[in-house]
Amino acid sequence: MIFLEFDFLRYALIIGLMIGVVAPVAGVFVVVRKTPMIADAMSHTALTGIAFHLWLASYLVWLSEWNPLYTGILFTFIVSFLIEYLRRRFQAFQELSIPVVMASAIGLGVVFISLADGFNNDLFNYLFGSILTVNAADAVVIGIISAVSLLLFLLFYKELLFLAFDEEQAAVNGIPVQRVNLLFAGITAVIVASSISILGVLLVSALITLPAAAALRVASTFKSMFLYAVVFGETAVLAGFFASYYYDLSSGGTIAVVSFLIWTIIVLAEKVAGQRRQRPWKEAKWTDKANQ
Amino acid sequence: MEDSTKTLLEVNHLSFRYESELVLDDINMNINQGDFVGLVGPNGSGKSTLVRVLLGLHKHYQGEVRWFGTPVRQFHQWPKIGYVSQKANRFNAGFPVTVYEVVAMGLYGKKGLLRFLNRKDKQRIHEALEQVDMLGYKKKNMGRLSGGQQQRVFIARALVSDPEVLILDEPTVGVDAASAQAFYERLSHWNREKGITLILVTHDVGAMTKYVTKVACLNQQLHFHGTTREFEESDLAGAYGHDVHIIHHEHDHHAGGA
Numbered sequence: 001m002i003f004l005e006f007d008f009l010r011y012a013l014i015i016g017l018m019i020g021v022v023a024p025v026a027g028v029f030v031v032v033r034k035t036p037m038i039a040d041a042m043s044h045t046a047l048t049g050i051a052f053h054l055w056l057a058s059y060l061v062w063l064s065e066w067n068p069l070y071t072g073i074l075f076t077f078i079v080s081f082l083i084e085y086l087r088r089r090f091q092a093f094q095e096l097s098i099p100v101v102m103a104s105a106i107g108l109g110v111v112f113i114s115l116a117d118g119f120n121n122d123l124f125n126y127l128f129g130s131i132l133t134v135n136a137a138d139a140v141v142i143g144i145i146s147a148v149s150l151l152l153f154l155l156f157y158k159e160l161l162f163l164a165f166d167e168e169q170a171a172v173n174g175i176p177v178q179r180v181n182l183l184f185a186g187i188t189a190v191i192v193a194s195s196i197s198i199l200g201v202l203l204v205s206a207l208i209t210l211p212a213a214a215a216l217r218v219a220s221t222f223k224s225m226f227l228y229a230v231v232f233g234e235t236a237v238l239a240g241f242f243a244s245y246y247y248d249l250s251s252g253g254t255i256a257v258v259s260f261l262i263w264t265i266i267v268l269a270e271k272v273a274g275q276r277r278q279r280p281w282k283e284a285k286w287t288d289k290a291n292q
Numbered sequence: 293m294e295d296s297t298k299t300l301l302e303v304n305h306l307s308f309r310y311e312s313e314l315v316l317d318d319i320n321m322n323i324n325q326g327d328f329v330g331l332v333g334p335n336g337s338g339k340s341t342l343v344r345v346l347l348g349l350h351k352h353y354q355g356e357v358r359w360f361g362t363p364v365r366q367f368h369q370w371p372k373i374g375y376v377s378q379k380a381n382r383f384n385a386g387f388p389v390t391v392y393e394v395v396a397m398g399l400y401g402k403k404g405l406l407r408f409l410n411r412k413d414k415q416r417i418h419e420a421l422e423q424v425d426m427l428g429y430k431k432k433n434m435g436r437l438s439g440g441q442q443q444r445v446f447i448a449r450a451l452v453s454d455p456e457v458l459i460l461d462e463p464t465v466g467v468d469a470a471s472a473q474a475f476y477e478r479l480s481h482w483n484r485e486k487g488i489t490l491i492l493v494t495h496d497v498g499a500m501t502k503y504v505t506k507v508a509c510l511n512q513q514l515h516f517h518g519t520t521r522e523f524e525e526s527d528l529a530g531a532y533g534h535d536v537h538i539i540h541h542e543h544d545h546h547a548g549g550a
Binding site: 032034155156158159161162164165166168169170171172173174175176215216219220221222223224225 | 347348349368369370371373375377380383384386387388389390393394396397398400401402403405406408409433449453
Protein backbone atom coordinates (compact mmCIF):
# COMPACT_ATOMS: atom_id res chain seq x y z
CA MET A 1 0.00 0.00 0.00
CA ILE A 2 2.66 2.46 -1.12
CA PHE A 3 0.15 5.13 -2.03
CA LEU A 4 -0.95 5.52 1.58
CA GLU A 5 2.40 7.15 2.27
CA PHE A 6 1.06 10.20 0.47
CA ASP A 7 -0.95 12.31 2.85
CA PHE A 8 -3.45 13.58 0.33
CA LEU A 9 -4.22 10.04 -0.84
CA ARG A 10 -4.75 8.91 2.71
CA TYR A 11 -7.17 11.77 3.29
CA ALA A 12 -8.88 11.08 -0.02
CA LEU A 13 -9.37 7.42 0.92
CA ILE A 14 -10.68 8.30 4.40
CA ILE A 15 -13.09 10.89 2.98
CA GLY A 16 -14.19 8.48 0.25
CA LEU A 17 -14.93 5.72 2.75
CA MET A 18 -16.96 8.09 4.95
CA ILE A 19 -18.92 9.45 1.99
CA GLY A 20 -19.41 5.85 0.85
CA VAL A 21 -21.45 5.28 4.00
CA VAL A 22 -23.46 8.48 4.41
CA ALA A 23 -24.32 9.17 0.77
CA PRO A 24 -25.98 5.77 0.16
CA VAL A 25 -27.72 5.96 3.57
CA ALA A 26 -29.23 9.33 2.67
CA GLY A 27 -29.92 7.80 -0.74
CA VAL A 28 -32.12 5.08 0.76
CA PHE A 29 -34.51 7.73 2.08
CA VAL A 30 -34.22 9.88 -1.05
CA VAL A 31 -35.15 6.88 -3.22
CA VAL A 32 -38.06 5.56 -1.15
CA ARG A 33 -39.45 9.09 -0.80
CA LYS A 34 -39.45 9.22 -4.61
CA THR A 35 -37.51 12.47 -4.78
CA PRO A 36 -34.33 11.29 -6.52
CA MET A 37 -33.78 14.65 -8.21
CA ILE A 38 -33.20 16.34 -4.88
CA ALA A 39 -29.54 15.27 -4.81
CA ASP A 40 -28.94 16.94 -8.18
CA ALA A 41 -30.75 20.11 -7.15
CA MET A 42 -28.65 20.34 -4.00
CA SER A 43 -25.32 19.62 -5.64
CA HIS A 44 -25.93 22.27 -8.29
CA THR A 45 -26.82 24.69 -5.53
CA ALA A 46 -23.50 23.89 -3.92
CA LEU A 47 -21.83 24.92 -7.17
CA THR A 48 -23.66 28.24 -6.93
CA GLY A 49 -22.26 28.69 -3.46
CA ILE A 50 -18.76 27.76 -4.64
CA ALA A 51 -18.97 30.22 -7.55
CA PHE A 52 -20.25 32.90 -5.17
CA HIS A 53 -17.33 32.23 -2.87
CA LEU A 54 -14.77 32.42 -5.70
CA TRP A 55 -16.27 35.68 -6.91
CA LEU A 56 -16.33 37.18 -3.44
CA ALA A 57 -12.78 35.98 -2.78
CA SER A 58 -11.53 38.09 -5.66
CA TYR A 59 -12.48 41.13 -3.54
CA LEU A 60 -12.04 39.78 -0.04
CA VAL A 61 -8.64 38.17 0.01
CA TRP A 62 -9.09 36.55 3.42
CA LEU A 63 -11.89 34.43 1.98
CA SER A 64 -9.44 32.55 -0.24
CA GLU A 65 -8.10 30.92 2.91
CA TRP A 66 -11.38 29.06 3.22
CA ASN A 67 -12.42 26.05 1.25
CA PRO A 68 -15.17 27.30 -1.12
CA LEU A 69 -16.96 24.02 -0.43
CA TYR A 70 -18.05 25.35 2.97
CA THR A 71 -19.90 28.21 1.28
CA GLY A 72 -21.41 25.52 -0.97
CA ILE A 73 -22.58 23.58 2.09
CA LEU A 74 -24.17 26.75 3.47
CA PHE A 75 -26.00 27.38 0.19
CA THR A 76 -27.40 23.83 -0.06
CA PHE A 77 -28.47 23.99 3.55
CA ILE A 78 -30.50 27.15 2.91
CA VAL A 79 -31.92 25.86 -0.35
CA SER A 80 -33.01 22.57 1.22
CA PHE A 81 -35.37 24.58 3.42
CA LEU A 82 -36.58 26.53 0.41
CA ILE A 83 -37.45 23.28 -1.41
CA GLU A 84 -39.36 22.01 1.63
CA TYR A 85 -41.21 25.32 1.91
CA LEU A 86 -42.24 25.26 -1.76
CA ARG A 87 -43.26 21.62 -1.46
CA ARG A 88 -45.65 22.55 1.33
CA ARG A 89 -46.82 25.83 -0.13
CA PHE A 90 -47.73 24.38 -3.55
CA GLN A 91 -48.88 20.93 -2.59
CA ALA A 92 -50.76 20.22 -5.79
CA PHE A 93 -47.55 20.62 -7.80
CA GLN A 94 -44.99 19.72 -5.19
CA GLU A 95 -42.80 17.86 -7.70
CA LEU A 96 -42.11 21.25 -9.32
CA SER A 97 -40.35 22.60 -6.25
CA ILE A 98 -37.13 20.74 -7.11
CA PRO A 99 -36.77 21.80 -10.78
CA VAL A 100 -37.77 25.38 -9.96
CA VAL A 101 -35.08 25.66 -7.31
CA MET A 102 -32.51 23.76 -9.37
CA ALA A 103 -32.92 25.86 -12.51
CA SER A 104 -32.78 29.09 -10.52
CA ALA A 105 -29.72 27.96 -8.59
CA ILE A 106 -27.85 26.98 -11.75
CA GLY A 107 -28.78 30.31 -13.33
CA LEU A 108 -27.50 32.22 -10.34
CA GLY A 109 -24.39 30.06 -10.26
CA VAL A 110 -23.57 30.81 -13.89
CA VAL A 111 -23.99 34.53 -13.18
CA PHE A 112 -21.50 34.25 -10.32
CA ILE A 113 -19.11 32.30 -12.55
CA SER A 114 -19.18 35.03 -15.19
CA LEU A 115 -18.68 37.66 -12.47
CA ALA A 116 -15.69 35.70 -11.22
CA ASP A 117 -14.09 35.96 -14.67
CA GLY A 118 -15.34 32.75 -16.15
CA PHE A 119 -14.41 29.15 -15.72
CA ASN A 120 -11.11 28.33 -14.15
CA ASN A 121 -9.36 25.18 -13.06
CA ASP A 122 -10.85 25.32 -9.56
CA LEU A 123 -14.39 25.26 -10.83
CA PHE A 124 -13.58 22.44 -13.21
CA ASN A 125 -12.43 20.36 -10.23
CA TYR A 126 -15.66 21.02 -8.41
CA LEU A 127 -17.73 20.01 -11.40
CA PHE A 128 -16.12 16.61 -11.81
CA GLY A 129 -14.49 16.06 -8.45
CA SER A 130 -10.85 15.62 -7.69
CA ILE A 131 -9.29 13.62 -4.91
CA LEU A 132 -6.09 15.60 -5.31
CA THR A 133 -7.60 18.68 -3.71
CA VAL A 134 -8.47 17.31 -0.26
CA ASN A 135 -6.49 17.92 2.91
CA ALA A 136 -6.54 17.00 6.59
CA ALA A 137 -8.96 19.79 7.51
CA ASP A 138 -11.45 18.53 4.91
CA ALA A 139 -11.17 15.03 6.32
CA VAL A 140 -11.94 16.34 9.80
CA VAL A 141 -14.92 18.45 8.67
CA ILE A 142 -16.38 15.65 6.55
CA GLY A 143 -15.76 13.20 9.39
CA ILE A 144 -17.76 15.35 11.78
CA ILE A 145 -20.53 15.85 9.20
CA SER A 146 -20.69 12.10 8.55
CA ALA A 147 -20.82 11.20 12.23
CA VAL A 148 -23.50 13.76 13.05
CA SER A 149 -25.57 12.77 10.00
CA LEU A 150 -25.46 9.08 10.87
CA LEU A 151 -26.40 9.82 14.45
CA LEU A 152 -29.38 11.91 13.34
CA PHE A 153 -30.49 9.21 10.88
CA LEU A 154 -30.35 6.71 13.72
CA LEU A 155 -32.20 8.93 16.20
CA PHE A 156 -34.96 9.81 13.75
CA TYR A 157 -35.04 6.48 11.95
CA LYS A 158 -38.61 5.63 12.90
CA GLU A 159 -40.01 9.03 11.93
CA LEU A 160 -38.09 9.07 8.64
CA LEU A 161 -39.30 5.58 7.76
CA PHE A 162 -42.94 6.40 8.55
CA LEU A 163 -42.82 9.65 6.56
CA ALA A 164 -41.28 7.95 3.57
CA PHE A 165 -43.86 5.18 3.66
CA ASP A 166 -47.02 7.19 4.27
CA GLU A 167 -46.79 10.89 5.08
CA GLU A 168 -50.52 11.34 5.70
CA GLN A 169 -50.77 8.44 8.12
CA ALA A 170 -47.64 9.66 9.88
CA ALA A 171 -49.35 13.02 10.39
CA VAL A 172 -52.46 11.33 11.79
CA ASN A 173 -50.30 9.34 14.21
CA GLY A 174 -48.85 12.55 15.60
CA ILE A 175 -45.43 12.51 13.91
CA PRO A 176 -44.19 16.15 13.54
CA VAL A 177 -44.11 15.89 9.74
CA GLN A 178 -42.81 19.36 8.87
CA ARG A 179 -39.99 19.36 11.36
CA VAL A 180 -38.81 15.89 10.40
CA ASN A 181 -38.95 16.80 6.70
CA LEU A 182 -36.85 19.90 7.35
CA LEU A 183 -34.37 17.89 9.37
CA PHE A 184 -34.04 15.36 6.55
CA ALA A 185 -33.61 18.08 3.93
CA GLY A 186 -30.90 19.72 6.05
CA ILE A 187 -28.94 16.49 6.60
CA THR A 188 -29.17 15.53 2.92
CA ALA A 189 -27.98 18.99 1.86
CA VAL A 190 -24.89 18.78 4.00
CA ILE A 191 -24.09 15.23 2.86
CA VAL A 192 -24.50 16.18 -0.79
CA ALA A 193 -22.24 19.20 -0.47
CA SER A 194 -19.59 17.17 1.40
CA SER A 195 -19.57 14.53 -1.34
CA ILE A 196 -18.63 17.09 -3.97
CA SER A 197 -14.92 16.99 -3.11
CA ILE A 198 -14.48 13.47 -4.43
CA LEU A 199 -17.48 13.11 -6.75
CA GLY A 200 -18.00 16.51 -8.28
CA VAL A 201 -21.23 18.46 -8.63
CA LEU A 202 -22.40 16.50 -11.65
CA LEU A 203 -21.85 13.06 -10.12
CA VAL A 204 -22.94 13.37 -6.49
CA SER A 205 -26.36 12.02 -7.26
CA ALA A 206 -24.74 8.84 -8.63
CA LEU A 207 -23.54 7.79 -5.18
CA ILE A 208 -26.78 8.94 -3.54
CA THR A 209 -29.29 7.27 -5.84
CA LEU A 210 -27.59 4.34 -7.65
CA PRO A 211 -26.53 2.20 -4.65
CA ALA A 212 -29.94 2.79 -3.04
CA ALA A 213 -31.72 1.97 -6.31
CA ALA A 214 -29.76 -1.30 -6.49
CA ALA A 215 -30.48 -2.02 -2.81
CA LEU A 216 -34.16 -1.49 -3.47
CA ARG A 217 -34.11 -4.50 -5.80
CA VAL A 218 -32.53 -6.93 -3.34
CA ALA A 219 -33.64 -5.80 0.12
CA SER A 220 -36.65 -7.46 1.72
CA THR A 221 -36.67 -5.42 4.93
CA PHE A 222 -36.14 -1.69 5.22
CA LYS A 223 -33.16 -2.12 7.56
CA SER A 224 -31.39 -4.45 5.14
CA MET A 225 -31.74 -1.85 2.41
CA PHE A 226 -29.21 0.33 4.25
CA LEU A 227 -26.73 -2.52 4.50
CA TYR A 228 -26.93 -3.30 0.77
CA ALA A 229 -26.73 0.37 -0.20
CA VAL A 230 -23.60 0.93 1.89
CA VAL A 231 -21.90 -2.23 0.56
CA PHE A 232 -22.63 -1.17 -3.03
CA GLY A 233 -21.56 2.42 -2.31
CA GLU A 234 -18.25 1.43 -0.70
CA THR A 235 -17.50 -0.98 -3.54
CA ALA A 236 -17.95 1.87 -6.00
CA VAL A 237 -15.86 4.27 -3.91
CA LEU A 238 -12.95 1.82 -3.61
CA ALA A 239 -13.12 1.07 -7.33
CA GLY A 240 -13.08 4.80 -8.04
CA PHE A 241 -10.17 5.37 -5.75
CA PHE A 242 -7.96 2.68 -7.25
CA ALA A 243 -8.95 3.54 -10.82
CA SER A 244 -7.97 7.09 -10.09
CA TYR A 245 -4.63 6.14 -8.56
CA TYR A 246 -3.46 3.41 -10.92
CA TYR A 247 -5.03 4.43 -14.21
CA ASP A 248 -5.42 8.16 -13.74
CA LEU A 249 -9.17 7.94 -14.33
CA SER A 250 -11.66 10.36 -12.78
CA SER A 251 -12.67 9.14 -9.31
CA GLY A 252 -16.19 10.52 -9.58
CA GLY A 253 -16.70 9.08 -13.04
CA THR A 254 -15.49 5.63 -12.00
CA ILE A 255 -17.70 5.66 -8.90
CA ALA A 256 -20.73 6.49 -11.05
CA VAL A 257 -19.89 3.84 -13.66
CA VAL A 258 -19.27 1.10 -11.06
CA SER A 259 -22.51 2.02 -9.26
CA PHE A 260 -24.34 1.72 -12.55
CA LEU A 261 -22.70 -1.66 -13.24
CA ILE A 262 -23.79 -2.96 -9.81
CA TRP A 263 -27.34 -1.84 -10.51
CA THR A 264 -27.26 -3.44 -13.98
CA ILE A 265 -25.92 -6.76 -12.69
CA ILE A 266 -28.68 -6.90 -10.09
CA VAL A 267 -31.43 -6.10 -12.55
CA LEU A 268 -30.10 -8.72 -14.99
CA ALA A 269 -29.71 -11.32 -12.23
CA GLU A 270 -33.30 -10.62 -11.25
CA LYS A 271 -34.43 -11.25 -14.81
CA VAL A 272 -32.55 -14.54 -14.88
CA ALA A 273 -33.90 -15.62 -11.52
CA GLY A 274 -37.29 -14.54 -12.81
CA GLN A 275 -39.44 -15.45 -9.88
CA ARG A 276 -38.18 -12.95 -7.31
CA ARG A 277 -41.28 -10.79 -7.20
CA GLN A 278 -43.81 -13.58 -7.05
CA ARG A 279 -47.55 -13.53 -7.16
CA PRO A 280 -49.33 -12.76 -3.91
CA TRP A 281 -49.88 -15.61 -1.53
CA LYS A 282 -53.32 -17.05 -1.53
CA GLU A 283 -55.82 -15.13 0.50
CA ALA A 284 -55.89 -15.97 4.20
CA LYS A 285 -59.36 -16.10 5.71
CA TRP A 286 -60.56 -14.40 8.86
CA THR A 287 -60.90 -17.18 11.41
CA ASP A 288 -64.20 -17.38 13.20
CA LYS A 289 -62.88 -15.88 16.42
CA ALA A 290 -65.98 -13.76 16.93
CA ASN A 291 -68.05 -16.84 17.71
CA GLN A 292 -65.65 -18.45 20.13
CA MET B 293 -65.54 2.61 32.53
CA GLU B 294 -69.11 2.16 33.80
CA ASP B 295 -70.09 5.47 32.28
CA SER B 296 -71.20 4.25 28.90
CA THR B 297 -72.35 7.68 27.72
CA LYS B 298 -68.89 9.28 27.76
CA THR B 299 -68.72 11.45 24.65
CA LEU B 300 -65.57 10.88 22.63
CA LEU B 301 -66.30 13.07 19.65
CA GLU B 302 -68.41 16.20 19.37
CA VAL B 303 -69.07 17.87 16.05
CA ASN B 304 -70.99 21.17 16.16
CA HIS B 305 -72.04 23.19 13.13
CA LEU B 306 -69.17 21.88 11.06
CA SER B 307 -68.94 23.23 7.53
CA PHE B 308 -66.13 22.71 5.07
CA ARG B 309 -65.47 24.21 1.66
CA TYR B 310 -63.11 22.80 -0.90
CA GLU B 311 -62.10 25.79 -3.04
CA SER B 312 -65.55 27.43 -3.33
CA GLU B 313 -67.61 24.25 -3.22
CA LEU B 314 -69.48 23.46 -0.03
CA VAL B 315 -68.62 19.85 0.81
CA LEU B 316 -69.88 19.63 4.39
CA ASP B 317 -72.86 21.73 5.46
CA ASP B 318 -73.61 22.31 9.14
CA ILE B 319 -72.84 18.84 10.47
CA ASN B 320 -73.79 18.06 14.07
CA MET B 321 -73.05 14.73 15.65
CA ASN B 322 -71.78 13.09 18.81
CA ILE B 323 -70.06 9.78 19.13
CA ASN B 324 -70.00 8.06 22.50
CA GLN B 325 -67.68 5.50 23.94
CA GLY B 326 -68.60 2.02 22.75
CA ASP B 327 -70.56 3.16 19.71
CA PHE B 328 -70.20 1.26 16.47
CA VAL B 329 -71.13 3.94 13.97
CA GLY B 330 -71.75 3.34 10.30
CA LEU B 331 -71.12 6.55 8.40
CA VAL B 332 -72.87 6.05 5.08
CA GLY B 333 -73.51 8.09 1.99
CA PRO B 334 -73.11 7.83 -1.76
CA ASN B 335 -69.80 8.45 -3.49
CA GLY B 336 -68.84 12.12 -3.32
CA SER B 337 -71.08 12.81 -0.33
CA GLY B 338 -68.20 14.13 1.75
CA LYS B 339 -67.58 11.06 3.93
CA SER B 340 -63.83 11.00 3.45
CA THR B 341 -63.64 14.78 3.79
CA LEU B 342 -65.46 14.56 7.12
CA VAL B 343 -63.03 11.90 8.30
CA ARG B 344 -60.07 14.02 7.22
CA VAL B 345 -61.44 16.99 9.17
CA LEU B 346 -61.92 14.77 12.23
CA LEU B 347 -58.30 13.64 11.91
CA GLY B 348 -56.99 17.19 11.75
CA LEU B 349 -55.82 16.82 8.13
CA HIS B 350 -58.10 19.61 6.88
CA LYS B 351 -57.63 22.60 9.11
CA HIS B 352 -59.70 25.25 7.36
CA TYR B 353 -63.15 24.27 8.51
CA GLN B 354 -65.87 26.24 10.24
CA GLY B 355 -67.56 25.08 13.41
CA GLU B 356 -66.30 22.94 16.21
CA VAL B 357 -64.74 19.48 16.39
CA ARG B 358 -63.68 18.06 19.75
CA TRP B 359 -61.96 14.79 20.60
CA PHE B 360 -62.23 13.83 24.26
CA GLY B 361 -63.34 17.40 24.92
CA THR B 362 -60.30 19.00 23.27
CA PRO B 363 -60.68 21.03 20.05
CA VAL B 364 -59.09 19.10 17.20
CA ARG B 365 -56.60 21.89 16.43
CA GLN B 366 -55.19 21.54 19.93
CA PHE B 367 -55.59 17.78 20.20
CA HIS B 368 -52.33 15.90 20.59
CA GLN B 369 -53.29 12.44 21.80
CA TRP B 370 -53.56 11.03 18.30
CA PRO B 371 -52.46 7.52 19.34
CA LYS B 372 -55.91 7.24 20.96
CA ILE B 373 -57.36 7.26 17.47
CA GLY B 374 -56.60 4.53 14.99
CA TYR B 375 -57.20 5.25 11.33
CA VAL B 376 -57.13 3.08 8.24
CA SER B 377 -57.26 5.21 5.13
CA GLN B 378 -59.21 4.29 2.04
CA LYS B 379 -56.03 4.51 0.03
CA ALA B 380 -53.84 2.78 2.60
CA ASN B 381 -52.95 -0.04 0.25
CA ARG B 382 -52.17 2.25 -2.62
CA PHE B 383 -48.65 2.51 -1.24
CA ASN B 384 -45.58 1.95 -3.39
CA ALA B 385 -45.49 -1.87 -3.75
CA GLY B 386 -41.73 -1.81 -4.33
CA PHE B 387 -41.06 -0.33 -0.88
CA PRO B 388 -38.86 -2.93 0.84
CA VAL B 389 -40.65 -3.17 4.13
CA THR B 390 -41.93 -6.16 6.08
CA VAL B 391 -45.35 -6.65 7.64
CA TYR B 392 -43.71 -6.33 11.06
CA GLU B 393 -42.05 -3.03 10.14
CA VAL B 394 -45.37 -1.61 8.92
CA VAL B 395 -47.23 -2.54 12.10
CA ALA B 396 -44.38 -1.12 14.20
CA MET B 397 -45.02 2.27 12.58
CA GLY B 398 -48.31 2.40 14.46
CA LEU B 399 -46.34 2.80 17.69
CA TYR B 400 -43.96 5.51 16.48
CA GLY B 401 -46.24 8.45 17.22
CA LYS B 402 -47.07 7.12 20.67
CA LYS B 403 -43.41 6.51 21.52
CA GLY B 404 -42.42 10.04 20.59
CA LEU B 405 -39.13 11.38 19.30
CA LEU B 406 -35.80 9.88 20.37
CA ARG B 407 -37.37 6.75 21.84
CA PHE B 408 -36.98 3.23 20.57
CA LEU B 409 -39.27 0.24 20.70
CA ASN B 410 -38.73 -2.06 23.67
CA ARG B 411 -39.64 -5.69 24.30
CA LYS B 412 -43.14 -4.80 25.45
CA ASP B 413 -43.76 -2.87 22.21
CA LYS B 414 -42.59 -5.86 20.20
CA GLN B 415 -44.97 -8.07 22.15
CA ARG B 416 -47.74 -5.60 21.34
CA ILE B 417 -46.91 -5.77 17.61
CA HIS B 418 -47.27 -9.55 17.77
CA GLU B 419 -50.63 -9.22 19.49
CA ALA B 420 -51.91 -6.75 16.92
CA LEU B 421 -50.88 -9.11 14.11
CA GLU B 422 -52.61 -11.95 15.92
CA GLN B 423 -55.81 -9.88 16.16
CA VAL B 424 -56.00 -9.76 12.36
CA ASP B 425 -54.76 -13.35 11.84
CA MET B 426 -51.58 -12.18 10.14
CA LEU B 427 -48.89 -13.19 12.64
CA GLY B 428 -47.64 -15.89 10.29
CA TYR B 429 -46.84 -13.22 7.73
CA LYS B 430 -44.80 -10.90 9.93
CA LYS B 431 -41.53 -11.37 8.03
CA LYS B 432 -43.13 -11.20 4.60
CA ASN B 433 -42.56 -8.31 2.28
CA MET B 434 -45.54 -5.97 2.28
CA GLY B 435 -45.56 -5.50 -1.50
CA ARG B 436 -46.01 -9.23 -2.06
CA LEU B 437 -49.23 -9.57 -0.10
CA SER B 438 -52.67 -9.45 -1.65
CA GLY B 439 -54.83 -6.34 -1.27
CA GLY B 440 -56.96 -7.91 1.45
CA GLN B 441 -53.92 -9.00 3.42
CA GLN B 442 -52.35 -5.56 3.16
CA GLN B 443 -55.60 -4.08 4.44
CA ARG B 444 -55.38 -6.30 7.51
CA VAL B 445 -51.81 -5.27 8.17
CA PHE B 446 -52.93 -1.64 8.08
CA ILE B 447 -55.71 -2.47 10.53
CA ALA B 448 -53.10 -4.10 12.79
CA ARG B 449 -51.04 -0.92 12.49
CA ALA B 450 -54.08 1.08 13.63
CA LEU B 451 -54.76 -1.33 16.51
CA VAL B 452 -51.22 -1.62 17.80
CA SER B 453 -51.30 1.63 19.77
CA ASP B 454 -54.40 0.42 21.68
CA PRO B 455 -56.64 3.18 20.34
CA GLU B 456 -59.98 3.99 21.96
CA VAL B 457 -61.46 4.79 18.57
CA LEU B 458 -60.88 3.06 15.27
CA ILE B 459 -61.86 4.84 12.06
CA LEU B 460 -62.03 2.71 8.93
CA ASP B 461 -62.60 4.39 5.58
CA GLU B 462 -64.17 1.97 3.05
CA PRO B 463 -62.37 -1.08 4.39
CA THR B 464 -64.35 -3.60 2.34
CA VAL B 465 -63.84 -2.16 -1.14
CA GLY B 466 -62.47 -4.91 -3.34
CA VAL B 467 -63.20 -7.58 -0.71
CA ASP B 468 -65.63 -10.38 -1.56
CA ALA B 469 -68.95 -10.53 0.31
CA ALA B 470 -68.02 -13.50 2.50
CA SER B 471 -64.74 -11.91 3.60
CA ALA B 472 -66.51 -8.59 4.21
CA GLN B 473 -69.01 -10.34 6.46
CA ALA B 474 -66.26 -12.11 8.41
CA PHE B 475 -64.54 -8.76 8.73
CA TYR B 476 -67.68 -7.07 10.11
CA GLU B 477 -68.05 -9.95 12.57
CA ARG B 478 -64.53 -9.31 13.79
CA LEU B 479 -65.15 -5.57 14.16
CA SER B 480 -68.33 -6.27 16.09
CA HIS B 481 -66.38 -8.63 18.33
CA TRP B 482 -63.75 -5.97 19.09
CA ASN B 483 -66.52 -3.48 19.77
CA ARG B 484 -68.34 -5.74 22.23
CA GLU B 485 -65.41 -7.50 23.92
CA LYS B 486 -62.78 -4.75 23.98
CA GLY B 487 -65.13 -1.78 24.11
CA ILE B 488 -63.39 -0.13 21.19
CA THR B 489 -65.41 2.63 19.55
CA LEU B 490 -65.71 2.15 15.81
CA ILE B 491 -66.48 4.52 12.98
CA LEU B 492 -67.01 2.62 9.77
CA VAL B 493 -67.20 4.72 6.61
CA THR B 494 -68.89 2.87 3.80
CA HIS B 495 -71.32 3.09 0.92
CA ASP B 496 -72.29 -0.53 1.52
CA VAL B 497 -75.36 0.01 3.72
CA GLY B 498 -76.98 -3.36 3.30
CA ALA B 499 -74.24 -5.51 4.76
CA MET B 500 -73.32 -3.12 7.51
CA THR B 501 -76.64 -2.46 9.27
CA LYS B 502 -76.53 -5.94 10.77
CA TYR B 503 -73.50 -5.01 12.85
CA VAL B 504 -73.46 -1.30 13.61
CA THR B 505 -75.29 0.22 16.56
CA LYS B 506 -75.63 3.71 15.10
CA VAL B 507 -75.98 5.08 11.61
CA ALA B 508 -75.07 8.51 10.25
CA CYS B 509 -76.21 9.33 6.72
CA LEU B 510 -74.18 11.98 5.01
CA ASN B 511 -74.77 13.74 1.77
CA GLN B 512 -73.19 17.13 2.23
CA GLN B 513 -75.60 17.52 5.15
CA LEU B 514 -76.18 14.96 7.85
CA HIS B 515 -79.59 13.54 6.92
CA PHE B 516 -79.84 11.03 9.68
CA HIS B 517 -77.98 10.30 12.89
CA GLY B 518 -79.42 7.75 15.26
CA THR B 519 -79.60 4.11 16.24
CA THR B 520 -79.65 1.36 13.66
CA ARG B 521 -83.23 0.45 14.61
CA GLU B 522 -84.42 4.02 14.02
CA PHE B 523 -82.57 4.04 10.76
CA GLU B 524 -84.22 0.86 9.53
CA GLU B 525 -87.64 2.21 10.47
CA SER B 526 -87.06 5.48 8.66
CA ASP B 527 -87.63 5.82 4.94
CA LEU B 528 -84.01 6.89 4.56
CA ALA B 529 -82.90 3.29 4.79
CA GLY B 530 -84.61 2.60 1.51
CA ALA B 531 -83.30 5.72 -0.14
CA TYR B 532 -79.72 5.26 0.98
CA GLY B 533 -79.78 1.51 0.62
CA HIS B 534 -81.13 1.79 -2.89
CA ASP B 535 -78.83 4.56 -4.00
CA VAL B 536 -75.89 2.82 -2.53
CA HIS B 537 -76.72 -0.55 -3.97
CA ILE B 538 -76.69 0.81 -7.48
CA ILE B 539 -73.21 2.17 -6.92
CA HIS B 540 -72.16 -1.10 -5.38
CA HIS B 541 -73.37 -3.07 -8.38
CA GLU B 542 -71.65 -0.72 -10.75
CA HIS B 543 -68.45 -1.52 -8.94
CA ASP B 544 -69.07 -5.25 -9.22
CA HIS B 545 -69.92 -4.93 -12.86
CA HIS B 546 -66.85 -2.90 -13.55
CA ALA B 547 -64.62 -5.35 -11.75
CA GLY B 548 -66.19 -8.26 -13.58
CA GLY B 549 -65.74 -6.63 -16.95
CA ALA B 550 -62.15 -5.67 -16.41
